[in-house]
Amino acid sequence: MAVVKSMAVRALKLSPAVSFRLSRCGGGAKPLSVKSFSTVMSPPSKAIVYDQHGSPDSVTRVVNLPPVEVRENDVCVKMIAAPINPSDINRIEGVYPVRPPVPAVGGYEGVGEVYAVGSSVNGLSPGDWVIPSPPSSGTWQTYVVKEENVWHKIDKTCPMEYAATITVNPLTALRMLEDFVPLNSGDSVVQNGATSIVGQCVIQLARLRGISTINIIRDRVGSDEAKEKLKALGADEVFSESQLNVKNVKSLLGNLPEPALGFNCVGGNAASLVLKYLREGGTMVTYGGMSKKPITVSTTSFIFKDLALRGFWLQNWLSMDKVKECREMIDYLLGLARDGKLKYETELVPFEEFPVALDKALGKLGKHPKQVIRF
Amino acid sequence: MAVVKSMAVRALKLSPAVSFRLSRCGGGAKPLSVKSFSTVMSPPSKAIVYDQHGSPDSVTRVVNLPPVEVRENDVCVKMIAAPINPSDINRIEGVYPVRPPVPAVGGYEGVGEVYAVGSSVNGLSPGDWVIPSPPSSGTWQTYVVKEENVWHKIDKTCPMEYAATITVNPLTALRMLEDFVPLNSGDSVVQNGATSIVGQCVIQLARLRGISTINIIRDRVGSDEAKEKLKALGADEVFSESQLNVKNVKSLLGNLPEPALGFNCVGGNAASLVLKYLREGGTMVTYGGMSKKPITVSTTSFIFKDLALRGFWLQNWLSMDKVKECREMIDYLLGLARDGKLKYETELVPFEEFPVALDKALGKLGKHPKQVIRF
Structure with a gap:
């Protein structure tokens, strides 16, 4: 993370195809079509990317990603918070059995606010709070564009640190x-x-x-x-x-x-x-x-x-096509968190301080609560 | 087994209560009633008995047991063959979680021929081949008296060494x-x-x-x-x-x-x-x-x-009150054994040579097939 620590962020030299994959992780592979009306684009995004597997503090870096198209079924979400879970670390290390192909954006769960929606999106509107549910790769970035069905609208009265960490x-x-x-x-x-x-x-x-x-x-x-x-x-x-x-x-x-x-x-x-x-x-x-x-x-x-x-x-459980059941349980858990019946400690860390949060998550700085990146 | 090896069999000095328990293992505790007609008695039995837990070759001995009454629901069975299973050894050693109280007769499965039946017994007749099913403690003796419902009548065309060993x-x-x-x-x-x-x-x-x-x-x-x-x-x-x-x-x-x-x-x-x-x-x-x-x-x-x-x-499975299911499976397995579709090696050993069979079962004399006592 030397590059990030000095905040000398450099843009990845990505081919359009790779860039597409990075900011649309899980978004499928529809052909882009030239439209006669103006195309909605996401803002440029800042992401924690790893190009190869290895120790997270040496293979991750902050990358500026160019805007991507928000297609008719897509939702562009401005991330609010996302945790560093042990499984995120294992995915970067390459020791997790299921992991996205590299280069990839880190993170698997988190909470964000809807920023823009595609023309066919009915269930979500700008300002809504959403989480990817089931969780989905690539939450460690400022803007995430994924299809509407990836996102689950949640109650905004739940504290963000719980919304960001409620699933895993x-x-x-x-x-x-x-x-x-x-x-x-x-x-x-x-x-x-x-x-x-x-x-x-x-x-x-x-x-x-x-x-x-x-x-x-x-x-x-x-x-x-x-x-x-x-x-x-x-x-x-x-x-x-x-x-x-x-x-x-x-x-x-x-x-x-x-x-x-x-x-x-x-x-x-x-x-x-x-x-x-x-x-x-x-x-x-x-x-x-x-x-x-x-x-x-x-x-x-x-x-x-x-x-x-x-x-x-x-x-494994989530792969069993249990989206509805999963979301019902998430709502139940978020309700408990909102009402103070489900409590646990987290530490919100500004995105700019990701390297420190990562070191804490890796246990290099003693015992710390769950690290949650605040975008 | 020194006593047995020299065949200097001595009768146990047992109180009537203990004698009763030994030859009626599992037979319940009905009050004996004086009957006006002649009482059916079993022949005297010769049994492998252990008075305390320990190494089977030091704590077991042959004991002559006196005749016991064959009550109205009882069946007296002349044992034909019974195996020495590892679990029999563990019971004698005292390391098996479920074991009869000592003094006890060894053995848990086997096959025998009905010798006499009580006045209320309808399902079995002298000459029938039976096995205790589910298995039941105390098969290492020449005559066993237990209630009718302990015994399962089997096809006599099945070789005795399979009938004796079909359950465990x-x-x-x-x-x-x-x-x-x-x-x-x-x-x-x-x-x-x-x-x-x-x-x-x-x-x-x-x-x-x-x-x-x-x-x-x-x-x-x-x-x-x-x-x-x-x-x-x-x-x-x-x-x-x-x-x-x-x-x-x-x-x-x-x-x-x-x-x-x-x-x-x-x-x-x-x-x-x-x-x-x-x-x-x-x-x-x-x-x-x-x-x-x-x-x-x-x-x-x-x-x-x-x-x-x-x-x-x-x-554990047998304790789940599955007598009927157990017996159906036993019949299926005995049929396979009779038809040569289920084969395994056993070694029939005369009852008099029990100490040698025990040594073989204990692995003291190299590798031998399953030892089956032939009464």
Whole structure:
């Protein structure tokens, strides 16, 4: 990011075809037709682009992109805010199984305001707030042009930092609570990585359903403070891993029922702790691997304890042609955020300071809240 | 087994209550009532008994048990044959989660001939061949008295060694093919421990359904011979573990489709090989852990490959009140065995030589076929 850090932004020398792809990511490949009336064009856009895969702080740069045509079904959106998620970093690194072809604009979710609409667009008007839903590549730029059906109009009363981040993390938490084990009020779930945004959302969404949460966090300086924060969100029990270094973790259940569902985003010992908590026939869902350690399971856990291990990947779920269902859930989650029933910490960072936000997201500057670019 | 080896059988000094429990395992606790007519009694029985948990070759002994009453709903069965299964050994060792209270008679499945029936028994007659179905503790004895509903009458034309062993292993193979993933003709499954009886049954039962099998066996002296044996049973591909030490095991699939279902009875590297073969969204079912090594799985296998890991325990399935379904499947399997469509090796051993059979079953005398006691 040396170029960006010095703000010596240089325009990409892009062929028209590449330029088209960059600013119209996901917009299909319709032939451009010469029109007899004046063509609507987007403003020029400033974007975080990577031409090749690699470490994000070395392969990304700010690029000025020329205006593109806003065709009849297109909507031009002036981006308001977009987060830097770990999956965005993995896409740039080239280690994510599904990723746009390079060169590409970074980012996958975010919120923007409609700036201009094509002649056939009926459902959206300038001034509306929209999010790409399902999420869609290329949100790290000032103006995004995509077809109308990419965009979902949202309630403008929801704080922008939640609107920008509502899909990737909160929707993961919601789907994981819905898709694997039928849960009723009075049940419990167990999870590691509980301080992650998904973890915080699990706590709050579970509580709204009358479901208790048993939360496992890393041992670290400030873990008492982290415990208090999670309890303030509604966590029933919060343990650091070392506290669970006991023969029978279930002796620590207190009045809570044994959980039938567990979530793992850490791997290694933290995953084993989730498994230990599960009741017979329980399911552990893995959605991350922060420790970079694999999951190790005894044979008897499968045979005699009848545990099931599954995985969750939001992108896989979203690919199942569930646009309507996805948007209904997004509205539900945004409503909770607006009403203060779903909370998590983010840090808004001006677009100009993207390199610093990226360094924070990469963990190079200690622990920071989720970085959200403010355009 | 020193006492047994010298055949210096001594009668247990049992209280009537204990004696009752030993020869009526599972027979419930009805009050004995003095009857005005002559009471039917079983012959005295000779049984393999363990008074405490421990190594089977030190805690088991032959015990002469006194006659017990054959009550109105009881059936007295003269046992013909019963196998020594690994789970029998685990029960004696005390490491099996569900096990009879000690003192207990060993064994869990077997075949016998009806010797006498109680006055209210209508469905069975002396001379019928029966198996306890679902299986039931205490088959390692010459006469077993249990209620009529314990026993399932079978076709006498089935070879006794198959009748004695049809439930624990073949039924496991059948259920695992049925219960986890819908399979159609043309599909494939992958398994390790393919030379086990369950493994051999999987090969044959899959083939009858038009399902191909990819089989993984240990590297050992005679593995070429083992491969040929499995291929003669219908195995499509058989690999030793070292052959699969390649970057992409799927390059060895040939014309077979990627399997959606895998079976693991080994753990460790052999389980990882099964996982590598599975297609996206596939399921691995663990039903044994012969290597005594755990199963290690990467985070990405769950998230991006959407693998599911489950377990199968026949005893758990049987506890689901599926007597009728269980017996229908047993009849199906016995029919296959009778017609030579389901084959596996066993070694019939006279009851008097139980200690040698036990040593073979414990692996102390090299590799031997499944040991089946012939009463």
